Every structure is written in C-alpha cells, then in structure tokens.
Amino acid sequence: MTSISPPAGAGGAHPEPCRLDSSTVPEPATPQPGAAPSASPSSAVSPTEVDDALVVRGLAKSYDGRRVVAGLDLTARRGAVTAVLGPNGAGKTTTIECCEGLRTPDAGTVRVLGLDPHTDAAALRPRVGVMLQDGGLPTGVRALEMLEHVAHLYADPRDVGELTERLGLASFARTTVRRLSGGQRQRLALAVAIVGRPELVFLDEPSAGMDPQSRRAVWDLVTELRDEGVAIVLTTHLMDEAESLADDVVVVDRGAVIASGTTHDLVTSGAGPDGTRAPDSTLRFEATPGLPPDLVPGLALRESAPGTYVVAGSVDAATVAALTAALAERDVLVHRLTVGRRTLEDVFLDLTGRNLR
Amino acid sequence: MTSHTAGTTDAAPTTAHRGAASPARRVAAQTAFETRMILRNGEQLLVTIFLPLFLLVALDRVHAIELDTGGASRIDFVTPGVLAVAVMSTAFTSQAIATAFDRRNGVLRLMATTPLGRGGLLAGKFLGVLAVEVVQAVVLVAAALLLGWHPHAAGIPLAVLAGLLGTAAFTSLAMLVAGTLRAEGVLAVANLLLVVLIAAGGVLVPPSHLAPGWGHVAALLPSGALGDAMRGALLDGSVPLGAVAVLLGWTVVLGWAARRWFRWQ
Numbered sequence: 001m002t003s004i005s006p007p008a009g010a011g012g013a014h015p016e017p018c019r020l021d022s023s024t025v026p027e028p029a030t031p032q033p034g035a036a037p038s039a040s041p042s043s044a045v046s047p048t049e050v051d052d053a054l055v056v057r058g059l060a061k062s063y064d065g066r067r068v069v070a071g072l073d074l075t076a077r078r079g080a081v082t083a084v085l086g087p088n089g090a091g092k093t094t095t096i097e098c099c100e101g102l103r104t105p106d107a108g109t110v111r112v113l114g115l116d117p118h119t120d121a122a123a124l125r126p127r128v129g130v131m132l133q134d135g136g137l138p139t140g141v142r143a144l145e146m147l148e149h150v151a152h153l154y155a156d157p158r159d160v161g162e163l164t165e166r167l168g169l170a171s172f173a174r175t176t177v178r179r180l181s182g183g184q185r186q187r188l189a190l191a192v193a194i195v196g197r198p199e200l201v202f203l204d205e206p207s208a209g210m211d212p213q214s215r216r217a218v219w220d221l222v223t224e225l226r227d228e229g230v231a232i233v234l235t236t237h238l239m240d241e242a243e244s245l246a247d248d249v250v251v252v253d254r255g256a257v258i259a260s261g262t263t264h265d266l267v268t269s270g271a272g273p274d275g276t277r278a279p280d281s282t283l284r285f286e287a288t289p290g291l292p293p294d295l296v297p298g299l300a301l302r303e304s305a306p307g308t309y310v311v312a313g314s315v316d317a318a319t320v321a322a323l324t325a326a327l328a329e330r331d332v333l334v335h336r337l338t339v340g341r342r343t344l345e346d347v348f349l350d351l352t353g354r355n356l357r
Numbered sequence: 358m359t360s361h362t363a364g365t366t367d368a369a370p371t372t373a374h375r376g377a378a379s380p381a382r383r384v385a386a387q388t389a390f391e392t393r394m395i396l397r398n399g400e401q402l403l404v405t406i407f408l409p410l411f412l413l414v415a416l417d418r419v420h421a422i423e424l425d426t427g428g429a430s431r432i433d434f435v436t437p438g439v440l441a442v443a444v445m446s447t448a449f450t451s452q453a454i455a456t457a458f459d460r461r462n463g464v465l466r467l468m469a470t471t472p473l474g475r476g477g478l479l480a481g482k483f484l485g486v487l488a489v490e491v492v493q494a495v496v497l498v499a500a501a502l503l504l505g506w507h508p509h510a511a512g513i514p515l516a517v518l519a520g521l522l523g524t525a526a527f528t529s530l531a532m533l534v535a536g537t538l539r540a541e542g543v544l545a546v547a548n549l550l551l552v553v554l555i556a557a558g559g560v561l562v563p564p565s566h567l568a569p570g571w572g573h574v575a576a577l578l579p580s581g582a583l584g585d586a587m588r589g590a591l592l593d594g595s596v597p598l599g600a601v602a603v604l605l606g607w608t609v610v611l612g613w614a615a616r617r618w619f620r621w622q
Contacts, residue, residue, distance in 0.1 A: 101469075102469065121474070125377065125473075126377040126472045130467065130471075132466060132467050135463060135467075136467025138462065138464045140398055149386060149387075152382070152383075153377060153378055153387075153473050154376070154472060155378050156376075196471070196472070
C-alpha cells in the first residue's frame with residue numbers, strides 16, 4: 001500500500017499536515033484580522049494557532065515498542081466539526097486519549113484550548129466534554145441518574161430535562177445502563193459529554209449502533225453545538241456521518257495524517273493512491289448487472305460490483321448522452337447516475353487501501 | 358485566549374459555562390453516588406450486610422460451634438470480630454469488585470475527564486466505603502444489642518479508630534487488586550480471600566487461638582490485626598499497639614503498591 005508522504009516525526013522539520021491541495025485549503029478561521037496565513041513549520045504552537053480549540057503537533061505514542069502514533073498533526077477550529085477518519089488501528093483513539101489527558105504522549109505537543117492536557121488538567125476538565133468509545137457508564141446506574149450525577153459536578157450545567165428530551169432519553173430514563181441498547185447508551189454518553197457546557201467535545205464514534213432516528217437527533221445536536229461556537233472532534237467509521245457533519249476532515253493511517261482539508265476539498269480534489277489526480281469526472285451508474293464492457297464504443301466500462309458501473313476517462317455531456325442512449329436501446333433503466341463527484345468513502349479507500357487490516 | 362466566563366467576550370460560545378462545582382460538592386456528589394450503587398446492588402448487599410449479620414447470629418446462637426471466649430459472653434466475644442468482617446467486606450471485597458468493573462467498563466477513565474478528576478473519584482470511593490460501613494454498623498450493632506451485647510463503653514472511640522485503620526489497609530488492598538487484575542479475576546480473588554481470611558485470618562477467632570505456628574502469621578495479617586484491635590477495644594477498652602502498627606504498616610505498603618501498579622485502563 002502506498003501513501004502520500006507521511007508527515008515528519010516529532011523532531012522533523014515539517015509537521016504541517018500533508019494537504020491534498022494546499023491552495024484550496026483555507027487557513028483555520030481566526031478572528032484576528034491580518035493573521036499570517038502561513039504558519040512557519042515548527043513543533044511549537046505558533047501564535048496564529050492559539051485560538052484553535054485543539055492543536056496537536058508531532059504527536060508520538062508507542063505501546064511496548066509498537067508505534068501507534070507517529071508524528072501526528074491535528075488542528076480543530078472553534079465552531080467547527082473536525083472528523084478524524086482512519087481504518088481500525090490507525091491511532092485515532094490513542095490520539096484522542098492523549099488530547100483528553102488520559103494518555104501521556106511520548107513526544108510532541110498537545111494544546112487543548114491553549115492549555116496542556118496534563119499540567120492544566122484541573123482547569124481543562126470543566127471545559128472539555130468527552131464521549132468514550134466504550135461509553136464509560138457504570139452498569140448499575142439508571143440512565144437519568146447518571147446524567148444528573150454528572151450534571152452535579154458542574155457549577156452551571158445544561159438543563160437535564162431539555163437534554164433528555166433532545167436526545168430521547170425519557171423512554172429509558174429509569175432503566176439501568178446494563179439493560180440499555182447500544183444506541184441508547186451512546187445517546188446517554190453523548191448527553192453526559194455535553195451536560196457541562198464544554199467548549200470542546202471529543203466524540204469517539206458517536207453514532208455507532210444507533211438507529212437512523214437517533215443518528216439524526218445526534219447529528220442535529222452536534223450541528224447546533226457547532227453553531228454555538230463549540231469545537232467538536234469526532235472519530236468515525238461512517239463516511240456519510242463525516243460527510244454530513246464535518247467541516248474539516250483528517251484522514252489518519254498508521255499513526256500519521258495522510259490527508260486533511262475541508263470535506264468539500266477532499267471529495268472534489270480526487271487524489272489517487274499515489275497522490276496523482278484521478279480523472280476529474282468519473283461517471284458511475286447503477287443498472288441491471290451483466291452489461292458488456294463495450295456497451296458504448298470508446299468508453300471503458302467497468303462493473304465494480306454487480307449492477308454498479310464505473311466509466312473511467314474523460315466524461316462530458318456527449319458521453320452521458322451516448323451512454324443513456326445505449327442503455328435505452330437495450331431497454332435498461334438507470335437507477336442512479338453520478339458524474340464527477342466522489343464520495344468521502346471513495347477518497348478514504350483510495351487513501352488507505354482496500355485491504356482488510 | 359478568550360475568557361470562558363459567560364458573556365464576557367463576543368468570541369466566547371453562547372453556552373459558556375461557569376466551570377466546575379466546588380470540590381466539596383463534587384466529592385459529596387460522588388460519595389452519595391458510590392454509596393447508592395453499593396447499597397442497591399444485590400450481591401454487594403449480600404456480602405456487606407447479610408454475611409456479617411448471619412455470622413453474628415450463627416456464632417452467638419449455634420452453641421454447637423465451640424468458642425473459647427476467655428470468660429466473656431458469646432455475643433461480647435463475637436461482635437468485635439463480626440464488625441471487623443464487615444469492614445473487610447466493604448473496604449476490600451465490595452470495593453475491589455466495584456472498582457474492577459468500573460475500570461473494565463471505562464468508568465474510571467470517563468469520570469477522570471469530568472471535573473471530578475481522579476483524586477475526587479478516589480475520595481468519593483473512600484467516603485462511599487465509610488458511608489456503607491456506617492449502615493453496616495447501625496444494622497450489626499442493633500442486632501448485637503438485641504442479642505445482649507455489652508460493649509466496653511470506653512473502647513467505642515478506639516473501635517471506631519481501629520475500623521478506620523482497617524478501612525485504610527483493606528481499601529488499599531482493594532485498589533491494588535482492582536487496578537492490576539482482570540475484572541473476572543478480581544471477582545474471584547476478592548470473594549475467595551474474604552472467605553479464607555474469615556476462616557483462618559484471625560478475624561473471628563483470635564490469632565492466639567489458632568494453631569501455634571499459624572497464629573503468629575495471622576497476627577501479622579491485616580485481618581488478624583483488625584480483629585485483635587476490635588476485640589481489644591470492645592472487650593477490654595484498649596487497643597494493642599502491635600495491631601495498630603501492623604494495620605499502619607499494611608496501609609503504607611499496600612497504598613504504595615496500589616499507587617505504583619494501579620492501571621486506570
């Protein structure tokens with residue numbers, strides 16, 4: 001598997017994340033006018049980054065000599081959703097746990113709301129909300145009781161009743177955590193993470209195991225938090241979640257960032273696995289399986305999955321017309337036809353490879 | 358850096374908070390939470406309340422069990438040891454199991470990220486243990502008094518002190534076990550060790566009444582020392598200094614080991 005050149009390690013000279021197309025990636029929005037757009041590469045946090053909610057530079061972490069995170073850079077803006085994507089074992093959770101102060105990095109700097117997650121832990125705890133991948137909820141406690149307990153740890157928590165209603169917790173408020181479904185636990189864990197009015201929220205796979213209604217409720221709430229100025233950092237395997245929610249996407253593989261940018265940049269830039277630009281206007285369509293590859297003369301038609309076809313090469317209006325005409329001739333109805341736009345999943349698979357890990 | 362005090366700057370989020378509750382309020386909340394969790398759990402109640410109560414009644418009423426009470430009434434002789442068992446069941450067995458499962462389920466990690474922090478979490482757990490011990494003491498003392506117990510009045514404050522020392526030693530042991538072994542392993546070890554110590558640890562039967570060689574060992578165990586301290590206080594109104602030294606020594610060693618090897622995840 002090839003990857004775009006990995007960012008330098010902790011002591012490296014260029015910890016700036018590898019951008020797919022740096023010219024199209026806007027600098028993190030800072031309220032200071034005249035902030036220099038190009039931060040000089042340095043393992044220290046530069047002044048222009050101080051107002052970002054989270055700045056990670058050159059993070060490294062090994063377990064028993066095995067490098068899990070190797071020179072990772074990550075920036076999360078206030079008032080934005082930053083999605084950290086990566087295959088299993090890519091180092092996402094370890095990175096997030098270093099930011100939460102739950103693990104001590106071997107090397108690199110982490111600044112959370114401008115503070116150090118270890119030395120300033122007491123000051124940060126009330127300002128940072130955390131939703132762990134394994135929930136972290138005691139099994140013997142009732143759902144509402146847990147939420148109320150955590151709310152009591154803050155001077156000015158959110159209204160528990162309002163949160164209960166927003167996330168649909170009322171139907172299982174008196175059920176013990178042990179008897180909640182996966183999706184119900186996730187919703188409770190999310191409520192616990194944000195009940196203290198955090199400025200920065202870490203969500204580790206927030207909608208895993210949720211039904212579509214719950215997912216929608218969670219997405220709406222995350223969007224609302226973002227609009228209120230909260231910085232949200234989430235890890236996810238769900239590409240549609242990242243695509244719908246995230247303002248910025250960071251793709252992590254083998255402990256380092258291999259691509260980052262806005263969601264829009266990633267799906268439109270079309271980087272191939274070797275970093276070259278893939279054909280801009282790939283055409284995909286779904287129809288009956290088993291169409292011949294030479295359906296339209298001069299078009300390379302590939303059936304990527306039964307009934308799903310990809311046309312590589314230059315695609316223009318005439319190509320689409322020729323294709324639909326050829327299909328009509330065979331009395332085949334096209335279910336879905338897209339031109340040019342790749343999904344985040346395509347980008348992700350191109351970047352991280354298609355082999356199972 | 359924008360201030361996070363509500364409404365001071367335009368850049369602050371509209372939901373800006375006023376920070377954490379006071380440390381005292383946080384620890385009080387966690388203490389109440391931990392206490393409720395223990396008292397609501399059926400298995401925990403079995404070990405912390407019903408087991409000592411059963412031992413108290415059985416040892417007093419079932420005369421087929423021969424006891425060398427050294428001239429004291431059976432209930433006067435048995436009650437201090439049963440109170441020591443109560444301390445062990447809550448401070449060690451119940452707390453080790455609860456903490457081990459909290460650790461496995463990520464509860465320790467999650468709570469460490471809230472304003473409570475690790476220190477507040479441990480304080481809440483320790484105070485929760487003391488709160489459960491108060492409940493145990495009320496139940497067991499009431500039952501013993503009904504059975505005709507006459508404690509040495511001057512020794513009651515000493516017994517409370519002995520109970521606190523025992524709680525410190527056994528909570529340290531609980532943390533060491535819970536922070537190093539798998540949850541299922543802790544479940545087995547915590548219950549088994551309690552049974553072994555009750556049977557042969559010098560807690561119900563004084564170390565001096567055990568087999569000669571073993572008795573010297575049992576007196577140096579935290580269980581034997583706690584039993585001796587309780588019996589000394591409530592039978593004679595004085596606590597043997599040796600027992601106090603043993604409990605303090607175990608607290609230092611176990612506390613150090615727990616700090617050294619406890620893994621939060």
